[in-house]
Amino acid sequence: MEGFWTKVALRIWVALILLFLFIPILLIFFYAFNTSNIESWPIPGLTLKWFTASWDDAEIRTALALSVQAGLAATALALILGSSAAFAIHRMTFFGRDAISLLFVLPLALPGIITGISLNAFFSFGGFPLSFWTIVVGHTTFCIVVVYNNVLARLRRSQGSLVEAAMDLGANGLQTFRDITLPLISTSVVAGAMLAFALSFDEVIVTTFTAGAQNTLPIWIFGAIRLGQRLPEVNVVVSFVILVTIVPVVIAARLTGGGGAARVPAAPLSVEA
Amino acid sequence: MRSTKAPAMWVRLGTVAAAAVIAITACGSNASPGGSTAAQPPTAGMKPPTSVGAGEGQLNLIAWEGYVDDSWVKQFTANTGCKVNAKYAGSSDEMVSLMKGGGGGQWDMVSASGDADLRLIYGGDVKPMNTDLIPDFKNFQTYFKAPGYNTINGIHYGISLQWGPNTLLYSTKKFPNAPTSWSVIYDPANKGLVTVPDNPIQIADAALYLMKTQPSLGIKDPYELTQKQFDASVTLLKQQRPLIKKYWGTAGDEITLFENGDVVVGAAWPYQTIQLKADGKVAVADTIPTEGATGWGDTWMLATNAPHPNCAYLWTAYVSTAKVQAEQALFFGETPVNTMACQEMESLQAGSCAQYHADAPGSYFNTIKFWKTPIATCPDGSSSCIPYAQWQTAWTTITA
Amino acid sequence: MAVPTTAGRLRKNRGAAPLQSLFWRLPWLRSALLLTPPLGWFVLIYLSSLVLLLVTAFWTIDTFTTQIVQVWSVDNFTLIVNEPAYRLIIGRTIGLAALVTFTDAVLAFPFAYFMARVATRRTQTILFAAVLLPLWASYLARVYAWILILNHSGILNWSLQSIGLPPANIGYTIPAMWIVFSYIWLPFMIIPTYAALERVPESLLEAAADLGAPRWRALLDVVLPLAVPGVVAGSIFTFSLTLGDYITPILVGGAGSTFIGNVVYSSVGIANNVPFAAALAMVPVAIMAVYLLIARRLGAFEAL
Numbered sequence: 001m002e003g004f005w006t007k008v009a010l011r012i013w014v015a016l017i018l019l020f021l022f023i024p025i026l027l028i029f030f031y032a033f034n035t036s037n038i039e040s041w042p043i044p045g046l047t048l049k050w051f052t053a054s055w056d057d058a059e060i061r062t063a064l065a066l067s068v069q070a071g072l073a074a075t076a077l078a079l080i081l082g083s084s085a086a087f088a089i090h091r092m093t094f095f096g097r098d099a100i101s102l103l104f105v106l107p108l109a110l111p112g113i114i115t116g117i118s119l120n121a122f123f124s125f126g127g128f129p130l131s132f133w134t135i136v137v138g139h140t141t142f143c144i145v146v147v148y149n150n151v152l153a154r155l156r157r158s159q160g161s162l163v164e165a166a167m168d169l170g171a172n173g174l175q176t177f178r179d180i181t182l183p184l185i186s187t188s189v190v191a192g193a194m195l196a197f198a199l200s201f202d203e204v205i206v207t208t209f210t211a212g213a214q215n216t217l218p219i220w221i222f223g224a225i226r227l228g229q230r231l232p233e234v235n236v237v238v239s240f241v242i243l244v245t246i247v248p249v250v251i252a253a254r255l256t257g258g259g260g261a262a263r264v265p266a267a268p269l270s271v272e273a
Numbered sequence: 274m275r276s277t278k279a280p281a282m283w284v285r286l287g288t289v290a291a292a293a294v295i296a297i298t299a300c301g302s303n304a305s306p307g308g309s310t311a312a313q314p315p316t317a318g319m320k321p322p323t324s325v326g327a328g329e330g331q332l333n334l335i336a337w338e339g340y341v342d343d344s345w346v347k348q349f350t351a352n353t354g355c356k357v358n359a360k361y362a363g364s365s366d367e368m369v370s371l372m373k374g375g376g377g378g379q380w381d382m383v384s385a386s387g388d389a390d391l392r393l394i395y396g397g398d399v400k401p402m403n404t405d406l407i408p409d410f411k412n413f414q415t416y417f418k419a420p421g422y423n424t425i426n427g428i429h430y431g432i433s434l435q436w437g438p439n440t441l442l443y444s445t446k447k448f449p450n451a452p453t454s455w456s457v458i459y460d461p462a463n464k465g466l467v468t469v470p471d472n473p474i475q476i477a478d479a480a481l482y483l484m485k486t487q488p489s490l491g492i493k494d495p496y497e498l499t500q501k502q503f504d505a506s507v508t509l510l511k512q513q514r515p516l517i518k519k520y521w522g523t524a525g526d527e528i529t530l531f532e533n534g535d536v537v538v539g540a541a542w543p544y545q546t547i548q549l550k551a552d553g554k555v556a557v558a559d560t561i562p563t564e565g566a567t568g569w570g571d572t573w574m575l576a577t578n579a580p581h582p583n584c585a586y587l588w589t590a591y592v593s594t595a596k597v598q599a600e601q602a603l604f605f606g607e608t609p610v611n612t613m614a615c616q617e618m619e620s621l622q623a624g625s626c627a628q629y630h631a632d633a634p635g636s637y638f639n640t641i642k643f644w645k646t647p648i649a650t651c652p653d654g655s656s657s658c659i660p661y662a663q664w665q666t667a668w669t670t671i672t673a
Numbered sequence: 674m675a676v677p678t679t680a681g682r683l684r685k686n687r688g689a690a691p692l693q694s695l696f697w698r699l700p701w702l703r704s705a706l707l708l709t710p711p712l713g714w715f716v717l718i719y720l721s722s723l724v725l726l727l728v729t730a731f732w733t734i735d736t737f738t739t740q741i742v743q744v745w746s747v748d749n750f751t752l753i754v755n756e757p758a759y760r761l762i763i764g765r766t767i768g769l770a771a772l773v774t775f776t777d778a779v780l781a782f783p784f785a786y787f788m789a790r791v792a793t794r795r796t797q798t799i800l801f802a803a804v805l806l807p808l809w810a811s812y813l814a815r816v817y818a819w820i821l822i823l824n825h826s827g828i829l830n831w832s833l834q835s836i837g838l839p840p841a842n843i844g845y846t847i848p849a850m851w852i853v854f855s856y857i858w859l860p861f862m863i864i865p866t867y868a869a870l871e872r873v874p875e876s877l878l879e880a881a882a883d884l885g886a887p888r889w890r891a892l893l894d895v896v897l898p899l900a901v902p903g904v905v906a907g908s909i910f911t912f913s914l915t916l917g918d919y920i921t922p923i924l925v926g927g928a929g930s931t932f933i934g935n936v937v938y939s940s941v942g943i944a945n946n947v948p949f950a951a952a953l954a955m956v957p958v959a960i961m962a963v964y965l966l967i968a969r970r971l972g973a974f975e976a977l
Contacts, residue, residue, distance in 0.1 A: 003888065006888075007791055009783075010783055010786065010787040010791055011787070013783045013784060013787070014783075014784055014787050014788075014800070017780060017784045017859075018803060020780075020856065020859075021803070021804070021807045021856075021859065021860070022803075022807065024815060024818035024819060024822060024856070025807060025810055025814070025815065025818060027818055027821060027822065027828065028814060028817070028818045028821070031821060038826070039821050039824065039826075039827070040824075040826030040827065040831075041826065041827055041828040041831045042831065080710070081710055081711040081714055082711065084707040084708070084710060084711055085707070085708060085711035085712070087704075087707050088703075088704040088705075088707035088708035088711075089708070091700070091703070091704050092701070092704045092708070100708075100712065103712075103715055103720070104711075104715065106719070107719065109913070109961075110913075110917075110958065110961070111913060111914070111916060111917020111918075111934070111957055111961075112917060113917045113918075113919060113934050113937055113938065113954065114723075114726070114917065114954050114957070114958060115719075117726060117937065117941050117947070117950055117951065117954060118719075118722035118723050118725065118726040119718075119722050120941065120947075121722065121725050121726055121729055121947055121951070122718070122721065122722035122725055124947075125725060137718060140714075141714070141715075141718065141719050144711060144714070144715075148711075173692070173696065195809075198809055202811040202812060202813070202814075204812070204813055204920065205919075205920065208938075208942075209941065209942075218811070218813050221813050221814075221817070222813060222920070225817060225820070225924060226923075226924075234817070238811070238813070238814040238817055238818075239814075241811045241813075241814055242810045242811050242814045245809055245810055245811050246806060246809055246810050249805070249806070249809040250806075253802065253805070
């Protein structure tokens with residue numbers, strides 16, 4: 001329908017936007033190999049020394065360990081809570097359902113700083129010292145949303161008749177769940193878990209307000225950028241974080257069938273259609 | 274997403290439950306003396322230990338950048354087994370905030386400056402320390418054994434560390450001759466090339482400048498300002514605002530600004546000058562102009578709920594030794610409180626003892642207007658001076 | 674050995690069925706049990722912390738010790754309304770959020786149009802993944818990348834100078850923040866716009882052509898109005914995320930880049946004035962509530 005020159009112009013536009021989106025990310029990977037510790041362009045040479053330097057730095061290793069542990073804990077909690085919420089909402093039809101749906105979206109709909117300072121006020125009011133567990137509580141709260149969205153989207157797409165057919169054939173609730181429901185939603189559960197972990201690993205705004213003397217990797221990065229002393233190591237760590245947050249998302253997308261272009265979710269809260 | 278008129282029963286119940294929780298656990302606020310320094314601080318009754326036990330293996334410090342450098346920390350960890358975890362705060366306000374709740378059970382010590390000390394002490398966030406446990410204490414200059422900002426009614430709420438001035442840092446390319454007045458950072462000719470700390474206490478620096486340039490205002494002490502003197506200082510800073518490229522929050526911010534060529538002059542600590550000279554990317558120097566300078570006297574204070582008190586005492590004893598005092602003084606560009614440090618400084622860098630005035634504190638000391646918390650009570654006894662909370666709100670309006 | 678019959682299996686299963694039959698008779702019970710833990714979490718932790726924040730906004734602090742004084746007052750709100758500096762900060766935040774939203778809408782529309790109406794199925798999938806990828810790459814990493822690009826010796830100035838132009842000194846300025854925000858939130862705008870454009874039936878455009886409308890007319894009168902819900906849905910994200918951000922102003926902004934988020938952040942972490950931070954935080958919440966109502970009117974929620 002569109003004219004030839006329109007299509008050419010559109011193609012050029014798309015190419016430019018793609019360059020705009022990807023060049024900054026690729027640049028970071030380049031800088032991670034920079035021999036110089038001055039962050040200027042062009043890069044004088046390539047080296048792996050900053051990778052070993054970063055690994056040798058105890059602060060970075062501790063922060064990495066903390067990020068991984070917090071991510072795993074938050075994801076595990078979010079899986080349980082998010083999935084059960086999705087199941088419940090899928091079956092319920094009472095009038096408060098929309099309010100609860102809204103509630104479950106709130107942690108991602110409200111700016112992160114509001115969630116951060118609310119939790120901070122809550123912890124200090126309740127006398128809970130800031131610690132690893134307060135970080136996990138903060139992360140779990142928005143990770144639940146991601147798992148919930150993914151599982152709910154898959155439940156809505158799956159055929160309820162399968163479950164009924166299984167029960168007609170004599171399977172009890174547990175068997176139905178194990179043999180029918182679980183395989184149906186398993187990929188969306190894993191996808192939700194991957195997304196939740198990626199979200200938790202990269203999170204800095206809420207974590208700033210819920211962490212005590214601990215550093216997660218993003219908090220370390222933020223501090224290191226401002227102190228300005230160890231920018232080469234920051235390049236390496238930042239490249240690493242990009243990979244760790246992208247890879248689970250790619251896996252999640254593959255698990256849910258890759259395409260997803262049939263019915264596109266507008267809100268990128270899930271990779272589910 | 275359709276919203277319903279009546280919130281779900283669950284939501285209503287939850288809100289009621291939450292409100293009930295809040296009501297039940299509401300605790301009264303601590304009554305504070307509100308600035309009177311004669312009253313006894315809340316932790317005065319806590320008796321410090323009489324001996325230092327074995328290190329707990331970890332030490333969490335809140336410090337100024339440059340105060341916890343590997344060049345002396347590594348040896349400390351090797352000696353005591355205490356691994357040091359430092360958080361760098363950009364201002365005294367940040368230190369006070371981090372230390373609330375007696376350090377929150379997280380932080381052991383804070384290297385607080387004079388303008389934070391009284392707030393920490395009267396907030397009950399730091400507790401008394403036993404000076405007998407610090408072997409080098411007897412070598413401290415007399416004034417720094419019990420200065421008014423960390424010793425109240427004979428009780429020591431920390432051990433003095435080092436002290437120094439806020440300097441005027443400038444690019445030698447733009448200013449081949451050292452500027453003689455703070456006017457360069459208020460000069461419209463330097464529009465977009467100036468940086469000053471993002472810290473409400475900067476109002477005192479403006480007041481210090483006005484002490485000399487507008488004597489009719491009658492400012493005697495830049496921290497004790499009447500409304501008229503305060504407004505004049507704030508106006509000066511608002512006029513300065515278009516000249517500022519960026520207000521620096523951490524020393525690292527300022528170093529980056531100078532190295533990028535974004536600024537050519539600014540208010541700084543000696544630490545930035547030393548770092549910039551070491552990096553060698555841009556030629557700088559610093560000076561103290563004729564109007565004088567504000568400065569800071571720092572104290573290592575022990576958090577009321579410190580989880581690692583033994584490591585804390587071991588650390589304090591370590592940084593009070595002449596050798597480490599000299600190393601830190603040279604690294605940051607400040608003056609040690611230990612009188613024996615002068616020799617060490619000379620052996621590390623000839624002429625440094627005189628350069629940092631470690632040997633002649635009296636006269637030099639009196640030229641520096643040390644940071645202290647502005648309170649409502651004026652020197653003449655009236656209550657018309659501007660307290661610090663108003664400095665903070667005024668600062669937000671200046672930098673907006 | 675008896676052959677297991679359907680009847681036999683049913684008899685066996687019935688023994689394990691009392692719980693199941695309970696759920697069958699009271700279907701809401703299973704949902705309630707499933708819902709209680711997550712809902713409990715949300716109400717007891719998240720909702721009550723939001724309520725606590727709202728209550729805190731009406732308290733003040735003791736000025737010397739910064740302890741919270743739990744006496745009801747609206748001082749914080751009157752301060753925000755009366756003080757010109759806060760009005761300036763709020764105005765600046767809203768203004769830049771609107772500018773970023775507009776920029777992203779302009780950047781996203783042709784891209785989404787190509788994806789929805791010109792690209793083949795396979796290209797669609799690839800582009801969709803390509804847009805999603807930067808979105809999930811670390812936020813802090815992408816802001817940091819722009820610091821490297823925009824600084825004096827970064828790639829931007831190098832590129833300009835290599836083609837003979839003077840260097841752009843946009844480090845630590847509002848334009849720098851505008852670029853960075855537009856970059857970071859762009860995928861949030863592309864995806865809903867694409868979704869909305871994809872749903873426009875081809876038949877409508879054919880009908881418009883049959884009625885004699887030139888292509889640009891069809892675009893303006895048919896496609897654009899149908900795409901608006903998608904653009905508005907995307908704008909919810911770009912607007913709200915810019916409104917609450919404080920990290921980009923700190924890293925990329927200079928003097929005069931203070932956002933609402935920065936004042937909130939420094940009120941909590943530096944001035945230890947949580948009541949004031951809470952009061953100020955209510956401003957973006959209120960703004961987003963209004964924005965969401967308008968967005969709902971424009972049909973954005975169906976496009977989400």
